[in-house]
Every structure is written in structure tokens, then in C-alpha cells.
Amino acid sequence: MESLINSAEEQQPSSPPGNSWSKQEEINKNETPKCVGGFVLVHAGAGYHSESKAKEYKHVCKRACQRAVDRLKAGALAVEAVAAALVELEDSPFTNAGMGSNLNLSGEIECDASIMDGKSLHYGAVGAISGIKNPVLVANRLLSEAQKGKLSAGRIPPCFLVGRGAHDWAVGHGIPPCPSEKMATKFSLSAYKRNKRKMELAEKMDTGHNHAKKRRQSSETDNGSGCLDTVGAVVVDSEGNVAAAVSSGGLAMKHPGRVGQAAHYGCGCWAENAFNNPYSTAVSTSGIPQHTLYNLLCSRCGEHLIRTMLARECSAALQSEDAHKALLEAMQNKFISSPFLAGEDRVLGGVIVCAAADVWNLRHLKIFRVYWWSSYGVTPQRACVLATCLPKIARRRHTYPDCHLGPFLDSAWPSKAVCVD
């Protein structure tokens, strides 16, 4: 039986719980161990989604959770479940991943995706791949092939493939190709035409012609157009293994061949079982689209997430006893105020994370932490939280829910969290 926890917009914000992971809240380790089926958290991309599509986003999140839950119930490992969730997110024409992704400067779709398995610590990624409906399946296949060991003649299998080579490898490994024209949707095509006009307009504006007037016109046309970024998920399976994945169509009007944070190791996602660390952690990041100076295109900050290796930094912060404080500090010092982003006028990023302690042997599952943050300017603000109280785990394990429920800065975010019982 699974319990679908309400998505963030259906929960009431509350104050952060501080360090609720303290010793007095630890479970009794002599308690009879009881298998918890797992945990799934997905998001359909941060950003300014259209209100008219809110239902769609909720539905796709729910379906993605359900897919992962089904896999977990069938005994799958976290890495398989997280891939299943991503497939559903990619299949939605409303997300900027797989079907319906943003088009690049040449009017083509090129996708990035990556997946990490906390159990084996293997990683698979594809960048700028075209003609494949589910890039995450290619990343996952790279990961699983690497886990099998060396290729013929002792060659080490690749963990990252790009472009045409990635496409051909995928097809050679049984992943069906999908004509690019089928991956574009009415929405993505019209967005491309609109963006192209905006770029031409911006280039004129950059030369100083008719600046104010054009700027106003652009703002008017931008309302409700929708602008989302990388989708992702984190999963914990019944054995306590963690996994994380991300997928993205990347920036609208990006240069062909541009690879964003969704394919960068340590930047898009991170998953690491608790080998020598106290906690198993899984992280999935998303750039937050921002309306640019002239309010023309939605410019994302994938490059900011790359240069600060945000996923890995968040994972490291989660190892602190007071993970909430450490995450805040990491977002402030390693991201917003990072010397790597000095001079950047807008630093924006969001993460979903979960951490689990002592779950390796199923006996001491304590809690999951879920955060979804973003920041504007130099002041950290919690844009939205896709939190879940995980009541079943909490009740069974006599621990407190450790969810960080922040105020909503923007409209509700398309996300769902699921606890498998």
C-alpha cells in the first residue's frame, strides 16, 4: 500500500523545525525492524509555470511517483525506480525534458540527463542527445553497462556520451529512436517562434533602438507563457539505497551542443549511500528560470549550478548533524555568495534533497529531509518547498517529521512526494 502525500501547495507552511535530528529523537535500535517500502520525491521543474497547466503538472508528478512506487513494490532498487519516475516526467509534453523540450537556436531538441546510484556510486549521463524520447534511459543504461565491468579487450565502459554518438549507442543498445519532429509539441514550437522574435528584438534593443517601448511590449507578451527547468527525482528503496536523477531540454535558444548541469557530474544530481558517512543522501537540482534584463527570454542558471557543483555541495552539507543549518549555509556560502559566481547579478537555484540515516540494514530508518530552495539576489529565500511529513515512517519510527516548509514565493510548484508502505 502506498500513501500519496499531498503536494506542497496543498500543505500549510510552517516554521522550520531546526535540528530535529538530535539524539533524543533517535529510534530505539532494539525495536523490531519493519520494512519500509521506500520513498519517492519528484519535481517537474522549477519555474513560472502557467496557472492553466497547474493540474497537468500535478498529474504528471503523481504519475511519476506512481511509476516509481510500482517499481519499488516489485522489488526494484532505488536506481531503477528513479529512472521510472523520470521517464514519466520526460513523457509529459508539459515539462522541459524529453517530449516537448525547449528548442535550441537551430530549432532542434537536444537533451541532457544523468542518473546516480548511491549503492554502486556509478553514474551515467548523456549530453546534447537528439532523437531519443527518454534520455534518462540512455543515462541509466550507461550506468548499468558500467556496473557490468569492462568491455571487450578490457576497455573501460564510458559513463558520459554526447550528441550523435550517444544517440547511436542508445539505438545499438535497444533504446528506440524517436524522430525529432515528434518530440516537439505545439507549445514548444510556438515558444520557439516567439523566442526567436524576442531574440531579434533584444538584439535590436542591445543596439539601443527603441529600448523602452520594446521592453514594455515584451513584458506584456510574456505573461503566463510558462518557463520551467530541469525535472528530477530522488528515491530511497526498501534496502535503504538512494538514487537521484535529472533530465532537461536545457535552455531555450541555447547554442547547439550546449550541455547543461543536468549532464554534469556532481552538478545535476548526486546519490551516495552511507558508507563511511552518517547519512545516505540524494540530491536533485534545478535551475530556476529567470526573466532577463529586458524580460524577454527565460534565462536559466544551469552554468551557475555547474560552476558551484551544487548537488555535491548539498550532499556534503547533509552529513552535518544539523543538516538544516548546514544546507542554509551551503546555499549561502557555496552558491549565492560563492566566489565562483562573483559578479553574477542573479544567482538562482533549487534543490530537492533527502537524507536517511542508518538505513543500510533496514533497522534504523530514521527520517527523510526534503528541501526545495531558491534564492534571489544575495538574499536567500525559500521559493517553495515540496515537502512531505512522511507520517507513516514518522509514526512507525517514533521520530518527528523533519520537513522544511517555507513560504511560497511564486505559484505552486509541480511536485509530489510518496512514501511506500
Next chain:
Amino acid sequence: MESLINSAEEQQPSSPPGNSWSKQEEINKNETPKCVGGFVLVHAGAGYHSESKAKEYKHVCKRACQRAVDRLKAGALAVEAVAAALVELEDSPFTNAGMGSNLNLSGEIECDASIMDGKSLHYGAVGAISGIKNPVLVANRLLSEAQKGKLSAGRIPPCFLVGRGAHDWAVGHGIPPCPSEKMATKFSLSAYKRNKRKMELAEKMDTGHNHAKKRRQSSETDNGSGCLDTVGAVVVDSEGNVAAAVSSGGLAMKHPGRVGQAAHYGCGCWAENAFNNPYSTAVSTSGIPQHTLYNLLCSRCGEHLIRTMLARECSAALQSEDAHKALLEAMQNKFISSPFLAGEDRVLGGVIVCAAADVWNLRHLKIFRVYWWSSYGVTPQRACVLATCLPKIARRRHTYPDCHLGPFLDSAWPSKAVCVD
């Protein structure tokens, strides 16, 4: 005036100096500051190079140093000088970078390169790029374009481009294309044919046919064939800025689209001025080709360098007061015995690093550290050190040279270090 320090094979091994960066060796900070023109260290790729080509490797290293030195003397920043050194290394038909790179499974050349500027902390990279003689120039151009700020319509410039898109971007930015057939050399083409035969042989051997006999035959034909990996350099300029770069043709017989550590952020190179840290650091890694189980192909461990983020880990270790000890520990705990590489039968990697303290204002340049390590199995061994005593700096600053001169495990490595006076 510059002083070309002898390459490693011309120096006598000595025992490691331990912590020679201790307080008693610090320079007198009241000493009249004297400008040091800079420091350059290059390597032409780790590996089992043919003895017959030893002279060529020495010459190309010398030329690469000279190029960087010329740029530094002309007032260039470290990042420009390191790019100049890489161009020379790429232009050599004997290195596995640019001209004469390994061919992939399809008989094509696809290169990776990246560059990092410690001053701005910007980074540029290209992956699986074809038809460009100097991939590092594309990476460097990406870096410099990113430093200029946003593109039209406020779009954030890319830091990583791959494949055809990278090629087209380069040509669009004035970097001339080079027909792929001109980049292949007689040596790389004959190596491709030989490797293809070996692969076919290995695939037969994998099925168990005639195993021992073929193995012996293969070993015989492999002698002296030459097998090198990623080339790279680290530079400190007269202002104390650091920069690092790497370039590679990647694995021989790799799958098209495979991107190796030379294009991975944090894995191939790292450069970080001392903002809040005690030391400015620059690191360049190289996979060490290994003869495989059947001694057939040279299989490199680029994927190992990726999954452990070796460049960034070494940079972090250099911040320790006893950098020598910290680097040894990092190589042991974060690489050789890393849980990320559990189950891997051979973990091999080399780095060149340099660290400089208090050079930001030119007043307190203390010392450079240079390491070149590799490891076999689970026992760390120093395969070779491309060290320099930097006598001019040492003499002027009244500090001891802090070079780690280890025993040679293999034949001499093609490298040069230069101190600009």
C-alpha cells in the same frame, strides 16, 4: 630571462622533503618584493611512451614551456599562457591531443579539452569535438566569452559545448576548421588498424578460443607501441594568478561521443586563486594507460578520474599546511581506496599540481609544489615526478625547494618545468 629546468628524467630521485612549508622556512615578509615572472609546468601525457620518441617528447615539452614563457613575458595572464602551452602540445603529432590523437571506434578523431582560470574561476570545455586542430582554443574562447557577460536577450553563455555544435561555434568565433583526415597521422592510423585487429582478437579470446596463444602473440606485438594520455599544464603568472588546462584525444577505440575526464569540470583540471584559502592552486590530471588483462589495448582510467573528481580533490588537499601528506592521503583515500572505485582492479592516475601562497600581491611568493604520481593496485607508488627545484625562486626567497622526487616506476615521462625570471 627564463631558466629551463631539466625534465624529471635528468634529475636524481631523492626522498620526499616532508613538510618543508613550515613556519621557520617562511620568507621574511619585510624583504623588498621582487617580481617573479611566473612559473610553467607542462606534461605531454602519462604513459608508456616509446623510447625512440623520448627526444620528441622532450622537445615538445620544451617548446610548450617556451610558448607559455613568451606569453608571460609579454604580460599575458596565466590563463593565456597555459592555453599557449597546450596549443604546442596539441600541435605535436606525438601526443594524444589535437593532431595525431587516438582514433575512435569509427576511425574518427574526437577531442576533449578544458581550461580553468583561477583568477575569475571561469571554466571552458569542449567534448567530442572533431575537425578542430586545437580544442583548447575553443575551450579558452568559451571561457573568455563567458567572462564578457551575458549574450543577447540576457542569455547566459555556455561553458561546455560538445560535438558538431562545438565545432560550429568554434568556426563561428573565428577558429579555423581542420579537415579530420589532416589530424590523423601515419602513427595514429596504423595504431587504429592495429587496435582494430586486437579488438577482434580480444572478442574471440573473450569467447575462450585459443586464449593463451593469442595472449602471448599480443604481448609480443605491443612492445614499444607507445601509449599516452591527456596532456596538460599549470601556470602561475607574475601577478600570482593560477591557471590549468588539459587536452586529450581520449581512449583509443572509444565509442563515438564518449567524453573523458579532460572535459569534465573538476576532474581534468582545476585552478583557484587564494581568495579565502591560504594557497592558490593549479592541478592537471592525466589518466595512465594500462595494458589490459590480455595486454591488448591501452585502456585508460579517465572514468576513474571523473568519478573521484581527482583535480578538485588534489586542489583541496593542497590547502593543508602539510600539502605533501595531504596529497598522499587524498591519493590514497579519495582515489585509490575511494568507495567510488570499489571493485575496480586497477586504479591509476597522475597529477601535476602547483600551489603558491601569498602571491596575490607579488610580495610573498613562497614556493611551488610539483607532484606527479600514479598508483598500481591498492599500493600507492610514485611512478615518476616531473619536478623542478625552481632554484631562482628558492634562492631569491630563501626558501627550500619543495619538490617531491620519487622513484621512477616506468620509463621517463615527457615533461618540462620552467621558471620565468
